[in-house]
Amino acid sequence: MKRAIFLLAASFFGQGVMLPTAGSAQEELPVYLQDRGTGVPSSMFGTYIRRGELLVYPFYEYYHDNDMEYEPAEFGYGLAQEFRGRYRAHEGLLFFGLGITDRLALEVEAAVIDARLTRSAADTSAMPDELHESGLGDVESQLRWRWSRETERRPEFFSFFETVFPLRKDRVLIGTQDWEFKLGAGVIKGFGWGTLTLRTAMAYDGAERKMEFGEYALEYLKRVSRLLRVVLLVEGEEDEVELIADTQWHISPRVFVRLNAGIGLTSKATDIAPEVGVMFSFPVF
Template sequence: MKKLMLPLALAFICLHVCAQQTDLDTILPRFLSDRGEGIPTSMFGTYIRKREIIIYPFYEYYYDRNYEYKPQEMGYGKDVDYRGKYTANEGVIFIGYGITDRLAVEFEASIISAELVKNKQDDSNMPEEIAESGLGDVEGQLRYVWKKETARKPEIFSFFEYVLPLQKDKKIIGTSDWEFKLGIGFIKGYSWGTLTVRTAVEYDGEESKVDFGEYAIEYLKRVSGLFRFAVIIEGSQDELELITDMQFHVSDHAFIRINNAFGITSKATDYAPELGVVFHF
């Protein structure tokens, strides 16, 4: 009898996953089969429906062996660019709510501890190591769908992001002045996967200027009712990253996310893994 338990359990899991996939394929048109219905959030491959709440606590680590800094910006006089070693540990909480089937709001806050080891060629009076901890970025977004996706035409959406200036005295964590971002994106589902393209302009209050902001191309694929993955190329000016995102949908109201970001250009963070659980109700 015990010998039969494992095959039966595996068969049950397979049937459950297949049933989930069949149900989704039956209910939704093919172009929505990867992502389902909902408004695109700022989290890769994650969508929020009307009156739905998303709560996402997660941990993120940062490692950058060539972090660009100026001693002058750290308060130590010398106006020269150097590359130091930067590491950080961050705990983040993300909350989203779908107000309508076209409008959603997001809020995100974090606690972070970070260290910067200065370059050996840096002969300024800056300490060998700067360590800071406390409140990280605190930000929010409005997301709006202008036109929903059809079998022939892509979905068109916009987003407005603000970052609060809550760390005026910190140098390597948080945000010292207002930051704003306004962007637009397009989504189209195909039989081989779903593509999202977006771009934005941003305003940096510290530098008092508007500049070309982030841009990204995202590929999302639902392999089964249990597993989805995304591959993203994301950049901002001279920083470019390759990001992989895996989602394990363990229940109707939660999924595990494993995310890894790899720096492509020298000014991007070398490696930033992320792990968390997304709850949606």
């Protein structure tokens, strides 16, 4: 059994080495595409999906926040007053991305999470000292559409539509309790010194039955070498803004290891959220 597993792994990585390398393919691209290649931009920053490619990304994220904003009423404890509590969570996620055409990509992502919220000392509601929930977290899908390809003078334009499914109506701290939708758009332009992506979105929350301004982000991507790419990102939603630093180490043409950390720039953002995962790429058609 161990021998079979070893041979399977050797075959997978060996085939990746025998294929034309990502580095050699990148060298043939124009300067403005050398950081990112020709794929459709995915929701995983600094990652692009090519036609006929299946991306599989298992990853882990930790949330450390000493001043998470909450209202006891949101958890069913009556008091509609804002407090700041201590929040910790461990989350395991699985992401799939499929390049259907040169313009269209489909994504699905699901999570399991263990979360704890310690209430504020100033909170006089009937909320327990600690809320603890674990199990299925957010489950969502996205359609990604490229309107036009980047040229030497013109940027690339894309849109995306996100659906978050209400699969945890019995929970208050984890998962999603009602339908959530997001419609966004972005623009990408590559330069000799790196690639910039700007995106924004409108969001609809089924629980509140209203549309509002959603996420916004400015991303910088640079291919440092054949093996290493780095991403710097400022991302926010309303008054929650964070800075994310990301590294992608390409250990083979089909596999890269991702390490990143988000640091809250505003008081309502999570203080720190490190992430680690391994991205696999499979040609499926």
